[in-house]
Amino acid sequence: MLIPCPVCGPRDSREFTCKGHAVTLARPQADAPPEAWDAYLHLRDNPAGPTRELWHHNAGCTAWLVVERNTVTHAVTGARLAGEVAAR
């Protein structure tokens, strides 16, 4: 699998580690109700199709990326810097 790192270009997936769904970037406010924190910490969809995940280019530029890929075809359709996604 190749991941198109915006910094390094297309790189082998072995240079990356995956941290699960990119919902991790949407951290609730500290005083959000427990239900919001429960959902943030524990509840994840298991889509058959497109998904957005956080990948860390730990053996490369150390950037965290939001990678869009398809869980059915394994096709990687895009990758953006997590910082850009979070700051939008």
Add this chain to the structure above:
Amino acid sequence: MRIDTNWRGDPAERIVFTFNGQPIEGYRGDTVAAALLAKGIRLVGRSFKYHRPRGIFTAGSEEPNALVTIGSGADQMPNVRATLQEIHDGLEVRSQNHIGPLQRDLLAVNDLLHPFLGAGFYYKTFMWPRSFWERVYEPVIRRAAGLGALSHDHGGARSEKAFAHCDVLVIGAGITGIMAAYVAARAGADVLLVDENMSLHNRHRHFDDPIRDAQGITHFSPEDFAFFYLNALQAMPNVRIMTRTTVTGIYDGGSYGALERTGLHLSPDAHPDLPRETFWRIRARQTVLATGALERPIAFPNNDRPGIMMLSAFMRYVDGFGVLCGRTPSFFVTNDDAHRVIAGLIARPEIAQAIRRCTVIDPRPEARAQGDYRLIAGAEVIDTRGRHGLREITVRQGGSQQRIETDLLALSGGWNPTLHLTCHLGARPVWNAEAAMFVPAQDAVPGLHPAGACNGTLSTGGCLRDGHTTALRAIAVLGLADPGVPVPQAGEEAGNGVALWQVQAKGRAWLDLANDVTTKDVAQSAQEGFASVEHMKRYTTQGMAPDQGKSSNIGALAILADATGRSISATGTTTYRPPFVPLTMGALGAGGEGHGFAPERKMTSHAATVARGAPMIEAGLWYRPSYFPAPGETTWQQACDREVRMVRQSVGVVDVSSLGKIDIQGPDAGAFLDFVYTNTFSTLPVGRVRYGLMLREDGHVMDDGTTARLGPDHYVMTTTTAAAGQVMAHLELVAQGLRPDLDVRVISVTEQWAQMSVAGPLARSLLNGILDTPLDTAGFPFMACGAVRVHGIEARLFRVSFSGEQAFEVAVPARFGDALYRDLVARAEALGGGAYGLEALNVLRLEKGFLTHAEMHGRVTAYDLGLQGMMSPKKDYIGKPAAARPGLLEPGRERLVGLKPVDQGGILTAGARLFTKGDPHTRPHDQGYVTSVGSSATLGHMIGLGFLRHGPERMGEAITLVDHLRGIQTPCEVCAPVFFDQDGGRARG
């Protein structure tokens, strides 16, 4: 026999190898199979279950029968296909799966027991008594049924791994692949052409089908065509050609695995540096699949004797090796292509001279002979004879039968496209009823274009056109222009036959020669309810041998379809998975042995440490000294006790460079640390160090460590050795993804700084010997930090203690680490101290109740550790909301305590469970567990840390430590987790 035909081998290069100890002469370029057949040796092995005599069935990697063992000792390789292995001087070849000589295998008795050994007999027969399975049945079965064995010697057989990248990968160098490679190469693509065989251009159809150039002026034979284009390809700088390389699997994103038989064809003595095999990982932007087709056998009674082989194999031995496998050959064929092949063959003068009689049996009544041979049309072979090799066949034509003497029977039942690779990403092949073959599904693999016979195109003209078209498709995706290569023209005729899966006649007809599965087994499987193709496969073991059913899968499912009254397309195929051919573990794991298994991280003190005789232990990827043995010491415990006393009484030195060091800079560095630590760092004065606790977002402890403020916008964090990578990734995520509003940068400097801890009452005196400006107590108090100069070198000094003693950590650029360590140890020894290792370090920290990842094991909270006071109520930080959940603040949770034995000599063990005194030692009464123990040289007894329900409320209580695994029970007293110098005065001194 060897005949002088258009064989391209070199008769001058004679090679001698041995088969079962008997010397055999062949020529360079021969496979083992070709060399044996040239000498008239037909019996090469025994079958898997019934131990029937078996010969060479094919000429390629699909071979089900001729599996042999090569080499001996550490170099022994079992289950090598004799049809691929080339001979070299000194090669030892042995047949497999027999007891006694190959000709008189004692286990041939199994064949007489065949009525009892049908499909599923293991499951039905070996049911009782139950205990017999492991002790009796399995060992007996393993001895009786099986293939070659490993030698159990370590070493030998070196393999390598390698990587390749290309624009266009062409798999298979027949005319289709050559055409495709040529077009792609002319377009300027970086082309990689791989083929499984030792030579290129191995056709599946062996008849003369002239190829004309686009103008129709020049005529080539297929050989000359291939020769011409291959020469052109070899001359192009953007083309790489790999022979003896099998693409074994397709993976995501254009990744391909391939096995190259790099040195297996050469004597290891003459080429000691050559790897035997190389496992390639190939990354291709576009791929043309031109793997051709495998000829389809026909099932009829006793179709498994040596001397029965595929027509394409028979022809390959003639054309590739000059070996004629029979002088009275007969042919059982179902298609016109086969007639053209046979007609072309016997028209060659040297063949006509060599063979005495030629008979062709065709089940089609309308079949017409196309040459000078005897045709029996509308007929079938219904039996064969010959104990160790074919002698006679029985042919049924209408109501009459006749016996024909023959020494070879070649089969051609049509073609099965070699589409295995197209299924590796989950696609299923599609049944083409008209052509009676499975063809690849549309777009089965992104970027992979099947062409030619593997795509169901069998004619020469069609293959050339296919190769051309798919190459154009591939280069268009790459954005390259059509180079305008004209398409050569050739015959459009192909196949024209019928599918004959099995002959209806009495007797056992083999489908899967490799696993001894007959047509009857498949029918029985359906009858007993295993009617799905996947169930049939597992019940009969059809297709589960090393050949993965390459020659039997399609026939078996056709017969299953027949037995269950379904169509072939409704029956479907089993799943095709990588690898396409068997892979050795040595090739897959190449480079991963010994030091290659994992990276080894060594501290700058490594050489000096090893020189002192310290045994090294692994801490993650790091190597750290366990202890430093002194003269007269016989156990590690003696060394550890001495080192602990040394640090408590004088001074010790330990390299702590493996701890993670993270440099944090920026105007918002303080705010950033406030967000990742539970306690506050923005208020830390410059020149001070603070202990910090870090949570995961789920409220559990991630790591601890000290962070020093070197300047207003500059901090340096230390992490534990174990969690350094995790903490670094976490900080990156927070900085980039969670708090992009903060102006901060983080970088690991673990390897840039060598850091040594100097601990003990004499630590300051020792340091003052190396510092350009000596320290006094007031100038550098506990938890101070700052820049210093060591022997004129700029260094950093941190007054932190993991031992509870007066201690300093001095950090220098890594290139000075070795010198600093040697100097510090020498000075410590002069003061009555010395180096200490991890065992002593662990006891020292246990005596002080300091934590490691034995305690911070991922399921504990700050509250469990008694560190709730470090959780700042004034700010938000990672893990704060989750850590406030009521369940994580329950007093009844297992919480950190110290443990000491009631009797001075009581033994504590890590991993033991804790029980209230008097309770049964069973799970419902479990009160907690022990995480770390050590023998305290300072206190004279063992001490431990553990987690106990209501722990801090139970100080002084007598409880029972129970280690069920080691059979230990020790009465213990619950105490505070700090055993020594509770007020910390020694560290501040």
